[in-house]
Amino acid sequence: MISSSAKRRHALLTVIAYLALSAVGATMILPLAWMISTSLKAPAYAVEFPPRWIPSEPATVQIDARECKLAEWTSRPGFSVAVLRYSPDGALVQVIAPPARAGERLTLPEDQLRTTREISFHWENYAEAWRARGVRVREAFFGLAKRVDGFLVFYLNSIIVTICITIGTVFTSSLAAFAFARLRFPGRDSIFLGYLATLMVPAIVMMLPVYALLSNLRLTNTYAALILPPMFSAYGTFLLRQFFMTIPQELEDAAVIDGASPFAVYRHIILPLSKPALATLTTFVFLHSWNDFLWPLMVVDRLALKTLPIGLAHFQDSYTTDYHLLMAASVIVMLPVLIVFIIGQRYFVRGIALSGMKG
Amino acid sequence: MCPRLTPASPAPTPSSRRRTALWRALPFLLPNLLGFLIFTFLPVLACFALSLTDYRLAPIAGFRDLAEQIEFVALDNFARLLGWHREDGLLVANDPEFWRYLGNTLFLMLGIPLSIAGSLLLALLLNQRLRGITIFRTIYFLPTVCSAVAVVIVWKWIFHSQPNEVGLLNSLLMGLGIPNPPDWLGSMAWAKPAFIIMTLWASVGGYNCVLYLAGLQSIPQELYEAADLDGAGPWARLRHITWPMLSPTTFFVVTMSIIAGLQGSFLFTAAFLMTGGGPAGATTTLMLYIYNYAISWHQLGYAAAVAVVLFSLVFTFTLINWRYGQRLVHYR
Numbered sequence: 001m002i003s004s005s006a007k008r009r010h011a012l013l014t015v016i017a018y019l020a021l022s023a024v025g026a027t028m029i030l031p032l033a034w035m036i037s038t039s040l041k042a043p044a045y046a047v048e049f050p051p052r053w054i055p056s057e058p059a060t061v062q063i064d065a066r067e068c069k070l071a072e073w074t075s076r077p078g079f080s081v082a083v084l085r086y087s088p089d090g091a092l093v094q095v096i097a098p099p100a101r102a103g104e105r106l107t108l109p110e111d112q113l114r115t116t117r118e119i120s121f122h123w124e125n126y127a128e129a130w131r132a133r134g135v136r137v138r139e140a141f142f143g144l145a146k147r148v149d150g151f152l153v154f155y156l157n158s159i160i161v162t163i164c165i166t167i168g169t170v171f172t173s174s175l176a177a178f179a180f181a182r183l184r185f186p187g188r189d190s191i192f193l194g195y196l197a198t199l200m201v202p203a204i205v206m207m208l209p210v211y212a213l214l215s216n217l218r219l220t221n222t223y224a225a226l227i228l229p230p231m232f233s234a235y236g237t238f239l240l241r242q243f244f245m246t247i248p249q250e251l252e253d254a255a256v257i258d259g260a261s262p263f264a265v266y267r268h269i270i271l272p273l274s275k276p277a278l279a280t281l282t283t284f285v286f287l288h289s290w291n292d293f294l295w296p297l298m299v300v301d302r303l304a305l306k307t308l309p310i311g312l313a314h315f316q317d318s319y320t321t322d323y324h325l326l327m328a329a330s331v332i333v334m335l336p337v338l339i340v341f342i343i344g345q346r347y348f349v350r351g352i353a354l355s356g357m358k359g
Numbered sequence: 360m361c362p363r364l365t366p367a368s369p370a371p372t373p374s375s376r377r378r379t380a381l382w383r384a385l386p387f388l389l390p391n392l393l394g395f396l397i398f399t400f401l402p403v404l405a406c407f408a409l410s411l412t413d414y415r416l417a418p419i420a421g422f423r424d425l426a427e428q429i430e431f432v433a434l435d436n437f438a439r440l441l442g443w444h445r446e447d448g449l450l451v452a453n454d455p456e457f458w459r460y461l462g463n464t465l466f467l468m469l470g471i472p473l474s475i476a477g478s479l480l481l482a483l484l485l486n487q488r489l490r491g492i493t494i495f496r497t498i499y500f501l502p503t504v505c506s507a508v509a510v511v512i513v514w515k516w517i518f519h520s521q522p523n524e525v526g527l528l529n530s531l532l533m534g535l536g537i538p539n540p541p542d543w544l545g546s547m548a549w550a551k552p553a554f555i556i557m558t559l560w561a562s563v564g565g566y567n568c569v570l571y572l573a574g575l576q577s578i579p580q581e582l583y584e585a586a587d588l589d590g591a592g593p594w595a596r597l598r599h600i601t602w603p604m605l606s607p608t609t610f611f612v613v614t615m616s617i618i619a620g621l622q623g624s625f626l627f628t629a630a631f632l633m634t635g636g637g638p639a640g641a642t643t644t645l646m647l648y649i650y651n652y653a654i655s656w657h658q659l660g661y662a663a664a665v666a667v668v669l670f671s672l673v674f675t676f677t678l679i680n681w682r683y684g685q686r687l688v689h690y691r
Contacts, residue, residue, distance in 0.1 A: 017487050024481060025498045028564060032501065034527050035513045047524045050534065176391035185384035191392070198399050200677055202622045204649055205666045209405035210398055212659050215416055232394030262383055291506045293628050294646075298654055309508040313632055316512055323516055330509035341504040345497050352566055353573035 035334075039327035040121040046324040056117040122324070129328040134318030135311065140304040151332055153304060154311030157226075158290060161307055164227045165289040170282055173236035174274075178266045180237070181244035182252065192241070195234040203233075203294075211298050225299040226307070230289060236281050243277035244270055280351035283344075290337060308333050409663035410436055416657040429660075436664035456640065457648065457665065463551070464644045468620040470555035470562075475612055477563040479605075482571035483597075496572070499564025507561075507628040514557045515633045518543040544634050550641045554629055561625060567612045574608035575601070603689040610688045614680050621673050622646060645669050 033053070038046055041055040092107050135150025145153075179185070180192050198206075206229075214225050251273075252265050260268070271278070293309045300306055306314060312333050319325050341348065413436070414429045442453045452458050485496055502510060519526030520542045525533070532540040543553040582600050591599070627646040630636050636643035636651075643651075645665060653662035 014487075014489065017484055017489060021484055021489075021492075021495045024484075024564070025495055027560065028498050028501060030527075031510075031513050031517060031560070032505075034517065035509075038516065049525045049530060051525075051527055051530045172391040172394065175387040176395075179384045179387035183380065183384045183387065185380040185388075187381075188384070191388075194400055195395065198403060200618070200673060201403055202666065202669055202673055203624075204622070204646060205406045205670050206399055206402040208649075208653055208659060208663050208666055209402040209409060211653065212405075212409070212414070212416060213402075228394070229398040232391060232398045234395065234399060237391060237395075262387070266387070287504065291508075293508055293631075294624060294650075297631075298650075309506055312506070312508045312512070316508075316632060326512055326516070330506075330512050334505050334509045337504055337506065338501065341500075342497060345500065346493075349496065349500070349569050352569045 035327045035330055038323050039125055039331050040123065041125075041324050042120070042122050043322065043324055046322075046327075054119055055121055056119045125324050125328040126332065129315070129325045129332060132315065132319065132325065132329075135303065135315050137304045150303070150311060150315070151308075151329070154306055154308045157305060157311075158308040160223065161226045161296075162286055162289045164223075165231050166282055166285045168227070168231040169233075169236045169285045170278060172231070173281070174240050174271065174278065175266070176237045177240035177244050178262075178270055180241045182265070182270065183262060195237055198234045199238060207295060207298060214299060220299045221302045221305055223305070226296055226305070230292065230295060236285065239281055240274065240277055243274055247273050276350070279347060283348050283351050287337070406663050406666055409660055410667045412660045412663075413658075414660040414663075416659050432660070436661050437668075439661075440664055440668060457645075459640060460643045460645055460648045463640075463642065464621065464623060464646075466551055467554055467558070467623065467626055467642075467644065468617070470558045471616050471620050473555075474559050474562045475567055475609075475616060477559065478565075478567035478612070479571050479609075481564055481568050482575055483601075485568070485572055486575045496564075496569075499568060501564075502561040503565035507625050508632065510561060511557075511629045511632045514560075514629075515544065518553050518557075518633075520545070545638060547638055547641045550634060550638060554626060554642055557629065558625060567616065570608055570612055571605065574605045578604045606688045610680075610684060613684070614677065617676055617680075618673055621669065621676070 034051075037053050037055060042057050045052075045055070045057050092105060130151045131149050135154075137145075137148045137150055137153045139146050140148050140153045141156070180188060180195075210229050211220075214220050214229075219225050247270060251269055255265050255269055291309060292307075293313070296307050296310045297313070300310065303311075303314065312329055315329050316326060319329075411431060411433060412429050413432045417428055439453045440457055443450050444453060445451070481499060485492055485499075517527045518529075520529045520540065526543075528543070529540040541549040543549050578601065582604070583596060586596050586600055623644050623646050626642075626644050627650070630642045630644060630647050631650075634642045636647050646669075649662045649665045649669070652658045652665065
């Protein structure tokens, strides 16, 4: 029997745990929520103090006890103004009469006005960011497309590059891992030692000479430069080899007796049994190359070849202070990955645990 | 090796069997091995070689002019990088910027222990058998999946502090009654703390947390039951069961975090996009220094030398860690 005081203590601990979890969760969400909030604001209201979480802007303003809508007239004997525009500072009005002061513009400070605000989401910010002139590409995809919206090009580039790198990595390193784990050939262990030795080397050490090589061959600003070098890190081969080693030898022996070739063993025994490891590698490589910044930054400076991260960086250069557009562009870049992650997160988290177990 | 079940057949001579074995392995090995040699293994050697030259990359040069671009300078780059000279009786580093940026890199790594402690704490919370825990775990992991560029752009906006445009963070601080919150990214004193805060946010619920959670879940429940019988309180259980049982995870997490911290790819993105390494070099890390030499100033020889030094740092650290750190690990 659990005593009631122990029960109460347990309930209290549960509440504390939830509070702590939620506090951290809120901290994690806040910047992302702020990004989405800003991305939906009107340009004039992207920067406001104090900040507003729900995008809204003044809909009416009270002038002389009358609620006026935007661009509406108001008048009183001898004095009438038209509301031109609202800004966070107040309302800009233009004097209509008396004629002596006609055309004069005044700002009525907000603290002297009574405005009502209306929630309004400016979805068109997304379209504007997508079509922004600063990232318009004149010609892309070997001349197949002309005058294309920047983010469309960045998206397609990211998709092309990421898919090629992921398939290439998983395919070639699973073949090599099979050779290292299941075949015997002279020099096997020393070659594998060579792979292991590079695991610890910072990536920049490899990048510099490869960058020099590509520049001298005039291969910068090509898809090959984006795709090929990242495909052959030792990590994938290492991860898969470790996993292949754990598959029982007996299964393979049985197939060999039946006359299976090494390739048949690879294709019909090793691969089907290694789905978790292959999935882990696929997710890691996909995520890494989708978000990779440094390598594309080094080898590509033509807009038509930029991937999403460096395309977004370029966008940031051109629209430094247009926060509503910057945030909309960031959401455009971030959203697909977030959705994929939220759908497949169970898989993903298991993959990390698997990769850490070897440590 | 255990003997393999093969039908009895006349034994082939050893050398011919070896040749056949290599012949059979090559199709599997070759696609990856070739790429690995060209893009990973040989470049490592080439980087060491480059570090002994004053190679300057001419923008439109091809291989024909290579001989003109490269001059062997032996250890000159390293003398300039690591050496010092006397100036008015004082010792002055030949490349004071390098030491400064090395200092920056190490300073920014101060966030690592905080981040690891936070990850452990979160993992302990997530390991409670509560409902809806998956949602929290997913939320904590979000920053890790997000594109670093987008994250950095948002944080730049959050840290923003101009007299007429106040970013989110300073608005909150002013709301809490702090009249003059710092100009985060614009001041020498606050730029590094700002980077650490952002890195903490980005990393605390990420890989390390998931690894700790996996470590926690692999601790046998019997140990806790036995401790309960002995009347151990929650603190004693944490101190004498959880912590020692997690030590292999901690070892792995610390090792990987420090290696990643020295390379600092997230901090590179942040410095590159938020501050350009400023103000006055306050957020320039070694990675950004290498990038500037290689890409902005085309001095690949010197960049390679800095990269070699970075590699030796990682190497030395890993060696020390394997030699001494492993003693602290409790293996089952």
